[in-house]
């Protein structure tokens with residue numbers, strides 16, 4: 001799947017991911033009204049609104065982008081109907097040729113991680129049959145429980161040719177509370193980065209590993225160091241746009257081949273029509289505003305990479 005991600009990035013010339021993180025208050029009134037008229041002000045109604053909203057954004061942007069990253073929390077808040085909308089979104093994006101990164105941030109003791117890995121990336125055995133669960137292409141993994149929490153994901157990735165992005169240095173303001181703590185003079189995120197590079201050696205695609213890393217756009221200096229520690233690791237970079245990251249901050253997350261990183265923006269794209277800059281599109285044309293925001297993001301990142 002890392003090879004498909006790279007091939008999609010080359011095809012679109014766009015090292016970006018659209019984060020599908022729908023919140024009800026981003027969803028234009030006309031979509032909510034229709035969904036509630038059909039299904040009531042229920043969890044099912046909310047899930048239908050989310051699904052229609054996502055579909056509009058995907059239809060308007062899929063030809064420009066290599067990948068999407070649905071954030072499962074945004075769907076889980078609506079219970080089972082929300083998870084149905086998550087699955088519909090995953091399947092629809094795949095049918096459009098997009099790589100789907102499930103932002104699920106799982107990781108547990110080995111046996112539980114194995115179940116998460118099967119549920120999201122693998123196939124579950126039921127009697128003599130096997131069934132795929134959510135069936136994303138990549139999943140995000142929390143490494144805090146150590147190797148036995150990550151290895152089950154790697155085993156499934158090996159079997160299914162899928163991939164993971166392991167949290168190394170997260171974009172949030174308090175990520176340093178634990179991640180920057182020094183052990184023998186080295187910050188924890190560097191030690192995790194080294195481990196990710198080692199894990200990645202076991203699961204190589206053509207040039208890059210199936211084991212990727214998450215490093216926040218909001219910490220560009222740390223990104224530069226981690227790029228060197230993990231030369232063959234693809235880095236998923238959240239924190240662009242709504243969290244303050246800009247193209248100019250991101251050049252060191254990429255390798256000299258122009259690859260090695262993929263930058264996520266969620267609110268900055270899916271709720272673009274709410275920004276002053278894209279206000280002229282209006283709520284009815286929210287998806288066109290998202291398309292323009294995608295073009296602007298690509299230009300910002302490509303411009304920064306070209307002038308480095």
Ligand SMILES: O=c1ccn([C@@H]2O[C@H](COP(=O)(O)O)[C@@H](O)[C@H]2O)c(=O)[nH]1
Pocket residue numbers: 019021071103169170171172214215216238239240241242243264265266267268
């Ligand atoms: O370090 C991390 C890891 C994951 N995220 C996720 O990315 C998106 C960011 O959303 P924006 O609206 O573009 O800020 C969201 O799903 C986070 O859970 C992250 O931000 N930082």
